[in-house]
Every structure is written in structure tokens, then in C-alpha cells.
Amino acid sequence: MKMHLTTAAAGLLLLAGVGAAAAQDVIIQPEQETVIREYVHKQPLASIKVPGVELSVGSTLPDTVELHEVPNVKYRYVVVDNQTVIVDPGTRKIVEVLQ
Template structure:
């Protein structure tokens, strides 16, 4: 009985930790946001959802940020987005 309780507790703790990690907010440096808003690149048409957390396919070209290679950007369906260049996931939709 004690082993079952320990296993259940461990599972709950692990799922809570995973949830906490997935709900963290990324704070993007101001200079990155400024750079992205100043760049002129053509908008790409894409049928998928353009929401934070969605992954862009490799067919959508993303542009690196010279001063900070932790971020990239593109314009999709006329929405300027900041993405993680390694995962291609949208981090922020710039307003």
C-alpha cells in the first residue's frame, strides 16, 4: 500500500511539474521585439493556426535575429511572429 501511495504521489508531482513548465511565460527582450517590428519581409500564406505554441512547418521561412540567435521571426498571414528557431514554435504574436 505504501508503494502505491509513493508511486501515485510521484506521478502527481511529475505531472504538476510538467504543467508548470508548459505554462511559463517567455519574456522577450525589448530589442528583439523592436528589431522584429522594424524588418520588412513578405508575408507568407499558411493554412494552419497562428497561435502561441503552434509549430511552423519547414516550408515557412523564418529569419534569424543577428544580435540574438535565441529568437527568429517571420510574417505569416500578415501577422508578425517571434519564434524559437530550434523548435519553430511561435513564442509571441507581435501586435
């Protein structure tokens, strides 16, 4: 009986961890992505260099990088190495790299 409880407890902890990881995934709604793409196209920025940062979802941009607002959208954007990246301003994590 004790072994079954230990196994069940371990399973619950594993599921809790998976749930927490899934909660960190950011999904930009298609409507928001359209608004962001149109705004970025109309408001182009000069590209900057950020040494040591990989431009991929989940990477964190340093505080020295200025994030630019998109009206009525939670996220911010910046152009790094000629790629537009969408950033969560609270965590400064890249949530999408626009192609």
C-alpha cells in the first residue's frame, strides 16, 4: 500500500510540473498577431545587436534593450539582427520571432 501511495504522489508531482510548464507557453491570438504585424510594418525600427542572446522563443532580452509598444496589445517588439521579435514586457522573454 505504501508503494502505491508513493507512486501516486510522484505521478501527481510530475503532472503538476507539466501543467506549470504548459502555463508558461505564450500563444498570441491570430487577431493580435495581425495587429502586431501591421503595426511593425508601418513603424519600422532600426535593427540592433544584442551579443550573447539567442533569438528564439523563451530567450530573455537584457534590460538595456528598449522595447517598443504596439497600441492595444500586451506585447512589445524590437528588431534584433534584422529580425522582429515579440516580447512579453513583464518577463522580457521572446514570445515570437516574426518571419
